[in-house]
């Protein structure tokens with residue numbers, strides 16, 4: 001296991017306590033140079049692992065909130081390079097928690113898989129999560145990530161049969177991202193994810209992060225004993241729309257963490 | 260006798276690869292459904308009862324075989340014989356119905372009764388809505404707001420047929436946005452929903468499945484050429500949006516090394532980024548809507564806007580098999596612009612009494628630009644132009 005994988009494991013311990021909160025931020029939203037501030041705010045609010053989304057013109061797995069944020073970021077000039085530079089900036093300003101870069105395949109493919117992994121690792125990214133890269137197509141990125149010392153997270157869904165769950169769990173060097181229900185980000189009821197979490201848990205000792213549709217603290221608490229982390233996306237992105245994005249992001253993350 | 264051409268059934272390419280193109284790049288939620296679809300399609304295409312149902316609908320409902328017309332006055336213009344494969348005479352007015360009928364029979368067999376589709380020109384949406392009415396299935400069609408405006412007649416028809424037409428995106432949204440939204444619906448409702456993609460694009464097995472269902476065009480046209488002219492065409496020409504009518508007709512001639520294959524993309528207003536839909540001619544390899552092919556994108560991998568006078572060619576991607584046919588040199592691709600397509604639209608209308616779809620007009624325009632004096636040209640006349648009258652008349656000097 002890579003050092004990056006270890007950092008994620010350490011940040012998402014299996015403890016029987018409530019799951020750790022993993023806030024998702026759209027890089028470049030609401031403005032390209034503000035992402036470092038928001039990362040630091042999310043950490044200050046209590047985020048255990050941060051997910052940074054690279055905006056894409058055609059985000060197939062995203063619902064309206066994250067789509068709109070990505071579109072705005074692109075319109076304001078956000079690029080993959082600026083996103084990585086913002087992570088690096090947050091690191092120099094003291095960001096300590098692991099960062100997972102969530103990106104669709106095409107921006108990474110155009111950057112070059114090898115170059116992207118090296119640049120992401122140099123910027124202080126710990127792991128990658130690529131929602132449109134299924135297990136069957138992962139090998140090339142797996143190699144590039146491992147050469148760069150990056151961990152790779154895999155995704156599973158309620159429709160994933162057990163045979164593939166096992167495969168996803170063995171291939172993950174970071175966490176296993178469990179999609180709470182069939183759908184896109186921002187939709188769904190996370191309690192529907194319970195049976196999926198139980199199925200993966202029986203097959204794997206990787207950290208399990210549940211995502212899609214988590215908005216409230218009560219939902220986080222209800223996943224105690226089931227998930228090691230919960231990803232919260234649309235709710236955080238909504239918070240970043242306000243007049244003082246950093247303050248709102250910090251406040252919402254703190255609320256989700258019960259602080 | 261009303262006997263439709265036979266489908267050209269090949270084994271699905273391993274992992275959906277056409278050379279370095281193709282594949283399946285989609286969220287995990289739908290991966291099991293795609294694997295199921297591939298298995299179900301292989302099984303159905305090997306089942307004589309399924310094929311009998313399909314050919315039965317093609318002959319008795321859709322109107323196959325479609326005629327092959329010797330366009331005599333157009334041939335004089337071209338300086339060589341031109342033959343038109345009349346997919347415009349298929350029920351609903353375009354080749355899209357071949358695919359919709361086949362996929363809906365398959366969906367029925369798989370026990371899926373909710374159908375989603377994307378549409379650009381509205382022809383695929385119309386074909387899907389029609390087949391859903393025939394087979395009693397629920398139909399939701401996603402369509403970009405710009406396309407809803409310029410293809411209003413097809414929107415009205417889809418609604419009459421009982422489909423729900425969901426407007427997508429901002430006022431400029433077209434086929435790309437509609438496709439993304441249809442995929443999101445499918446990701447959400449995958450358990451009871453079949454996604455009927457309208458062209459040879461998308462994740463494996465769609466490019467293979469749609470090609471197989473459209474190969475009825477090529478196998479008919481090849482037999483008709485042999486019967487009526489005693490020879491094969493020298494060139495086969497077809498318009499390329501996603502590439503389904505083109506692959507459908509090319510499929511029968513791939514092994515005929517002497518037959519040239521020519522695909523025609525949308526040159527739009529010119530070669531500047533955002534002004535055309537020439538993915539093969541001016542794009543670069545990338546991943547869009549689940550497969551690797553040529554796409555129109557910026558250096559960061561963001562997909563660019565497109566333009567064509569023809570909604571069906573207004574798309575920043577193209578089927579992966581076309582990308583590979585271009586890479587291997589087996590087929591050649593050119594782009595013709597809005598003006599050239601419009602000129603061909605009027606020419607065919609006046610010379611042959613056939614009002615073509617603007618998509619098909621691109622193919623006619625390319626045929627007229629081939630050197631004269633050569634052997635016969637076979638053009639896939641993929642659809643009729645009723646849906647485009649408003650666009651064309653709006654362009655005429657008052």
Ligand SMILES: Cc1ncc(COP(=O)(O)O)c(C=O)c1O
Pocket residue numbers: 353354355379380381382383457458459498499500501502503504505570571572616618619641642643
């Ligand atoms: C008449 C007609 N021809 C061609 C096309 C382009 O699609 P494809 O390239 O898949 O044949 C369309 C698409 O809407 C169409 O309606």
